[in-house]
Amino acid sequence: MSAAETFAKLRAHARETALVASIGGLVEWDEQTYLPPSGGDWRAEQQAYLAGVVHARSTAPALGEWLAELRDSDEARDPESDIGCVTRELSRRYERETKLPGDLVEEIARTSSKAHHAWTTARRSDDFAIFRPWLEQMLALQRRKAEAFGYEASPYDALIEDYEPGETAESVGSVLTGLRAELAPLVQAIVGSGVAAPSEVLRESFDVETQAIFGKAAAQAIGFDFASGRLDVTAHPFCGGAGPNDVRMTTRYNEHDFADAFFSTLHETGHGLYEQGLPGEWFGLPPGEAISLGIHESQSRMWENLVGRGRGFWRHFFGPLGEAFPVAMKGVDPESWYFAINEAKPSLIRTESDEATYNLHVIVRFELERAMIEGDLLPSDLPAAWNEKYASIVGITPPSDANGCLQDVHWSAGLFGYFPTYSLGNLYSAQFFDQAEADLGDLEAMFAAGEFDPLLGWLRKNIHQVGQRLSASQLVERVTGKPLSHEPLMRRLKAKFGELYGFG
Structure with missing residues (x-):
């Protein structure tokens, strides 16, 4: 298969993944704007499900195979070209995502949704005790995430990479x-x-x-x-x-x-x-x-x-x-x-x-x-x-x-x-x-x-x-x-x- 054909398959796969992720973005926006107060638990399940689907697609074996093929191609040698940029960045993400268990990804999404509602109530009531157990849960999940990614100096290094690649x-x-x-x-x-x-x-x-x-x-x-x-x-x-x-x-x-x-x-x-x-x-x-x-x-x-x-x-x-x-x-x-x-x-x-x-x-x-x-x-x-x-x-x-x-x-x-x-x-x-x-x-x-x-x-x-x-x-x-x-x-x-x- 030529690099162009492989790239076309990868791009189609990524577009479908982006479609699912964008639905998750809309669901999250709705949660913070118009979601009824009693809809939080079901919304948490929706977000966990969507996060699981995105993670499964982002770690699909076929995606890894396509990236491996493209990394060896002449077309990917220029890091600023379409194929070069996509191959470099998706390879970096794929390496990280494949280290994360799917159940951890879903649990983080589920917990973050519930924790958001707890935080809203805690802030409104000026009562940290309402939010504390959710903060403890989220910290434990983030430490698991850092351990899954791996790090040399600090677990914080593994987490900041998601937001500012290259920083520690x-x-x-x-x-x-x-x-x-x-x-x-x-x-x-x-x-x-x-x-x-x-x-x-x-x-x-x-x-x-x-x-x-x-x-x-x-x-x-x-x-x-x-x-x-x-x-x-x-x-x-x-x-x-x-x-x-x-x-x-x-x-x-x-x-x-x-x-x-x-x-x-x-x-x-x-x-x-x-x-x-x-x-x-x-x-x-x-x-x-x-x-x-x-x-x-x-x-x-x-x-x-x-x-x-x-x-x-x-x-x-x-x-x-x-x-x-x-x-x-x-x-x-x-x-x-x-x-x-x-x-x-x-x-x-x-x-x-x-x-x-x-x-x-x-x-x-x-x-x-x-x-x-x-x-x-x-x-x-x-x-x-x-x-x-x-x-x-x-x-x-x-x-x-x-x-x-x-x-x-x-x-x-x-x-x-x-x-x-x-x-x-x-x-x-x-x-x-x-x-x-x-x-x-x-x-x-x-x-x-x-x-x-x-x-x-x-x-x-x-x-x-x-x-x-x-x-x-x-x-x-x-x-x-x-x-x-x-x-x-x-x-x-x-x-x-x-x-x-x-x-x-």
Whole structure:
């Protein structure tokens, strides 16, 4: 059989697998948006079944045979070619997936569904005891998963590979330690400046229905195609997909906190733009998939912070904002609004935190989940450990578990190794944005004129359309000519907050 014929068989198999996986994505989206409260147990069985089917297809012996044939072919020698990219990435996944027992995959899916509902109840009730047994179960399952994969230094290494291939607990820890060393003095300077942002303007009464309309309009203006996606409400905002032309975004609304919903919407729109920019004809195969969660996060953080919290963006949107909320915005000038949406101070909630302190929230989670996976921290001790680290790293002590160790959904879903990708995304975003500005010119002036297409087009060409033909580190080098560095991010943070808070 020729390489082309083998590749055709593999591609057809992968497409069918992607169909099943996309049904699972839709089922999960429904669970977090519209599932009736009593439907959780049956939904868990549905998800376990679908996960089992996907795993069986992903570890089929025929798939291994096709990959072995392609690895020996001349057509696969170019790692960036269609066949080369598919063979390399699917071989890596196949090797990992075949190490996982099917019953473990199904049990993780089943437990994550039930744990999600327990987490929702626990957070609403501010009762960690409700979630604790599910966290214990999920940790045990994740350790089994790590043992099945195998690792050299830490079980955490085996888990982070699912989200940021090539990274380890040590490499990520080194990056975050270096970042923390520069962030801590910056946050101390902000706190010690004695300057306060006029954040009360964000806490006026902003009608929720109008917020939804305004947020959707902003998402559409920066490029999200609502003919191929939608925006709904959930407890914890996320972006998922059910197919190449079906991207599901969610957000949440607070009448007295405009920034919560609006910047969550921009954040998820960044994810959605990446999904909509991937080559649809390769859906379910590496050329049509995101490189890593860190690169995915670079897109969401770029649109949320580097675009959405910039002066240019609000020179364009400030007028429409005043028209949408005439009472809440009465007497508010553009500079006061700009300062308010860029307020920086130690806070409790990661998703609501500012650019200066956000990575400190991630560091807390990384250190705690690594300790739990490595067996150095028991789930029963998590609330106290969380509060201690928040006091020492972020500079604030949570008054409750709902605003502490129960605030994130990730651990209920078994996403251990996921959190560091948020900080990597911040680093990637700043470095990419600098290069985009060098290539395109004054981006702030473009945003002020309502021109977002140049940046989106640049991202489509240089990042989205690449799929997984390059690794994350290769992409950064290819696009910017330099390896990943914390310098672009820190330079921006120091300049922005030094101006706002009068130092530096």
